[in-house]
Amino acid sequence: MKRILIVYGTAHGHTLKIANKIAELIRVSGWSADVVCADTIRSITFEDYAGVVAGASVQASGYPKYFRKFIKANAEALSMMPGAFFSVCLGILQTSNEKVQKEERKIVTDFFNETSWHPDSWTVFAGALPYSKYGWFTRQVMWLISKRAGENTDTSRDYEYTDWNSVADFTSDFLKAVNNVYLRSPSRHDLSSGNILTMKSEIPLKDV
Numbered sequence: 739m740k741r742i743l744i745v746y747g748t749a750h751g752h753t754l755k756i757a758n759k760i761a762e763l764i765r766v767s768g769w770s771a772d773v774v775c776a777d778t779i780r781s782i783t784f785e786d787y788a789g790v791v792a793g794a795s796v797q798a799s800g801y802p803k804y805f806r807k808f809i810k811a812n813a814e815a816l817s818m819m820p821g822a823f824f825s826v827c828l829g830i831l832q833t834s835n836e837k838v839q840k841e842e843r844k845i846v847t848d849f850f851n852e853t854s855w856h857p858d859s860w861t862v863f864a865g866a867l868p869y870s871k872y873g874w875f876t877r878q879v880m881w882l883i884s885k886r887a888g889e890n891t892d893t894s895r896d897y898e899y900t901d902w903n904s905v906a907d908f909t910s911d912f913l914k915a916v917n918n919v920y921l922r923s924p925s926r927h928d929l930s931s932g933n934i935l936t937m938k939s940e941i942p943l944k945d946v
């Protein structure tokens with residue numbers, strides 16, 4: 739049975755938390771899911787996967803280098819299966835600042851252009867501000883950025899802004915796309931041969 743690949747890039751762990759939530763929702767739906775950090779993958783068998791969800795956090799207006807490298811190196815294989823991308827950042831919280839909103843979207847589209855991976859869907863989630871996990875310098879920088887943005891500046895506690903209902907909706911849309919390809923569509927991509935294989939529509943979820 740094919741599985742779902744969830745690959746992530748993170749600096750302080752919040753993107754992993756979102757990835758794990760997505761995996762939990764995917765497993766509840768009947769699929770198996772592997773959650774892997776792009777930095778730790780040494781080899782991967784793409785034929786084992788029916789779809790991919792990739793996500794990374796924005797650090798200084800871009801995603802971690804190892805994450806971009808992994809996606810770029812495997813863009814062709816990733817493009818053969820239903821894919822969804824989520825970006826994690828704090829700028830998206832500035833809902834009335836159109837300039838920042840545009841910048842956050844541009845980070846995503848620049849990433850797609852750089853890597854040549856163009857997933858079927860993407861979204862931006864508000865992340866977290868875990869002051870307790872930062873070193874002294876990062877804490878000062880994040881405090882200053884938060885102050886300027888009118889966000890939380892009490893460095894004695896951590897903040898989490900992710901809308902978990904949005905995470906559930908994003909996952910549900912992704913699963914619909916995967917199920918469409920693997921359960922309802924008469925054909926599917928076969929990565930091992932590069933051919934389109936005919937698939938019986940009555941094949942149950944677990945046997946895909």
Ligand SMILES: Cc1cc2nc3c(=O)[nH]c(=O)nc-3n(C[C@H](O)[C@H](O)[C@H](O)COP(=O)(O)O)c2cc1C
Nearest residue numbers: 748749750751752753795798799827828829865866
């Ligand atoms: C050093 C640093 C740089 C950051 N740069 C940006 C940025 O350029 N734009 C933004 O919207 N958020 C930025 N953030 C916020 C992170 O994207 C946010 O905290 C996210 O939840 C981090 O997720 P992670 O724990 O998976 O790395 C930055 C955070 C840190 C600590």
